[in-house]
Amino acid sequence: MAPGLPTAMDRPHFIGIGGAGMSGIAKILAQRGAQVAGSDAKDSATADALRALGATVHIGHAAGHLADDASCVVVSSAIREDNPELVRAAELGIPVVHRSDALAALMDGLRPIAVAGTHGKTTTTSMLAVSLTELGREPSYAIGGDLDAPGSNALHGEGDIFVAEADESDRSFHKYAPEVAIILNVELDHHANYASMEEIHESFETFVGRIVPGGTLVISADHEGARDLTRRLDGSVRTVTYGEAEDADVRVLSVVPQGLKSEVTVELDGNPLTFTVSVPGKHYALNAVAALAAGAALGVPAAELAPALAAYTGVKRRLQLKGEASGVQVIDSYAHHPTEMTADLEAMRAAAGDGRILVLFQPHLFSRTRELGTEMGRALALADASVVLDIYPAREDPIPGVTSELIIDAARAAGADVTAVHDKAEAPEVIAGMAKPGDLVLTMGAGDVTDLGPHILDRLSK
Template sequence: MTPGLPTAMERPHFIGIGGAGMSGIAKILAQRGARVAGSDARDSETAAALRAHGATVHIGHAPGHVADDATCVVVSSAIRADNPELARAAELGVPVVHRSDALAALMDGLRPIAVAGTHGKTTTTSMLAVSLSALGLDPSYAIGGDLDAPGSNAHHGEGDIFVAEADESDRSFHKYAPQVAIVLNSELDHHANYASMEEIHDSFETFVGKIVPGGTLVVSADQEGAVELTRRVRDLSSVNVVTYGETETADVRVLKITPRGLAGEVTVLIGGKLLTFTVSVPGRHYALNAVAALAAGVALGIPAHNLASALGKYTGVKRRLQLKGEAAGVQVIDSYAHHPTEMTADLEAIRGAAGDSRILVVFQPHLFSRTQELGKEMGQALALADASVVLDIYPAREDPLPGVTSEIIVTAARAANADVNAEHDKSAVPDVIAGMAKPGDLVLTMGAGDVTDLGPAILARLAN
């Protein structure tokens, strides 16, 4: 099934085309026949992958990059108002489209599954994309991370299902009208856009209200914020609510999660029947993500036993406890965790799989606003490691805040009796880790910024 290409999307220009969310939309449009162009601050493997699909990718931002016949300019919330290509779009009278509107247009006419939650969106979306593909359903999908090779975060399929990661950070997930929505959890985050937990609750409630009549909400029965959401939307007669989790009253009840090294096995009661299947990544949070994916697929009419078997085909996504390699008897693993809940979950998963191995963490805080609000909790999470190195804050789209530095995290970690040190020179980290690590240790590079680049450098230094 190939939906038509919206006229406004025939010749789109993406500002920040190399970003995780933007590149996926650009790829699908290119696969549907659009003449895609865009720009990014730096060249990358993702940019190269887009060029292989026929897209024109400029490096750097300049007014001339926007073609005179562009039908729209696509932006994300990370694009600043003074971007020169935005000014050029205004001169040309070219409509500016938020990436969420572009993604919503791609889903039109299909059966969308939108995956939302403060944590676990990328993993759960990936699980669905891989398992549905394994069943021969050829779904379209847009994910916030690569499955394997650069540019594998999106695909235009011939099937009628579209699986999309639904981002709550800027409320853009309000743009979607899914047939099935997943809410994995709901916690306070994205402090530049949400002032309170009440605002978070309201935002997720609005998202649920966008589910098409007769559609289904798959929601955690275990996590406090998700339980509150369920309480608020139970009376929506147009939406079927399916809860999942370890809580006894869950509609899809998780009876047992058994660690199997860097994998796991989960047993659920679904539709009155017991079902046991393998999850090829460690940690109970990943097992619960797989159960959410299972419940969503069943809501679309896919037999539970078929989908459970296909979920075993999922072997992880880049940056989600991804093994980068081993050198001198030391394994280096990359983690995207940047919120205290994610950090705790990944460290507990690795601790459960590592046995007696020491766990060393290189943590890079992400965003000044998040560090200001959650820095203490980040430090407490690092107490789960045997030793940690904390880098300076990765600013992403934010300007510095007075008095907000990674020292907030270091102080909190030491108060929790953690072995932690600050390192302001990122280039010194491979030497620092080489001086700390012993054969049998596990090293986690952790954070949502460019800390991921340190994995290969650490491995090279260990090898020497």
């Protein structure tokens, strides 16, 4: 039986309740019986899903949205100090809780699996949530994306396992104490918070140090940043490596593409095991192997978990098919880091056959573009043609001299066919006008470029 409601969070107020991480915690608290309230900048299907659970969701931020009897105010690192609800909380003396502390409290008394890494966290967490549910384990989970419907990013389950996406961007994953931790890869990202790879490695070392005594670290044997991290560890934590490397504890023997699926064979405890991954791309196959190794470390028989992993058919924004019109498929990709962009484009190349790959890319964050714009441009050279939008700022203020032109120039230098579009409303017309039957169109980026998929399909159908 899962634990109940932390008493300090029986009447929580969430600032930014519609966000991927925040909404998941709010949903679990509502399912555990809390009187949840909160606000968000705009209305959304996620807000509606929370209202269906009994939550009060205000649109816009105002001091009056915060009830005087709120037991705490939950914030993420994106909330600024001058937010009127945060200012009001200070006036009323209401405790302010970071979302990572709230999530850590929800894990108390359970057996947590925390999924970390620069890329692939949402997919791997989702794979574990779906496969463990398929096996009747009734896990609780908190994911940074929706599985199959708005608001499906989190669930309060009756089992003893809690699967959580562990975010390194603001070091909030230091708050968790997992029984099993997964580290998929380690790269320099989130440049507003990390100045060097040394700081990244130190942060991940701290996360590893949070694994409970007797727990297990599951970590990639292929990714150089992960191997560097493994070499830095003192050996006090049981470590299971996975991947194609010959020295991997769970070794991937083959990944065979089968259309939009893959057949994966691994060697586990000296025995071969073959299973299906129902999404395309080697990087997703390796995510599934990480999930398999983590479940086995928690005591779930691998022979049962492997076929259950096939029940995972994708998560929103992770190579999600949005529809098809006039012989053109429109697919949504959350990729916003060059490594992710490259992996998704390579996966789509394998699935496209004779068709072309066209990308509508929206850079995410000024700081990331400043540091990785050249690499983003080189990644776009893997597409047959691309349209690049202006930078989606998210939580950041503009940086002088940092624009999408950094990416466009690098892409053209790499021989790519790139078109700049500064008015987002014009982009669907431009990209649809380039498409021919048999092509794949990807909307790519972590911002609101995802909203353009339906408009592209509408333009294609005319």
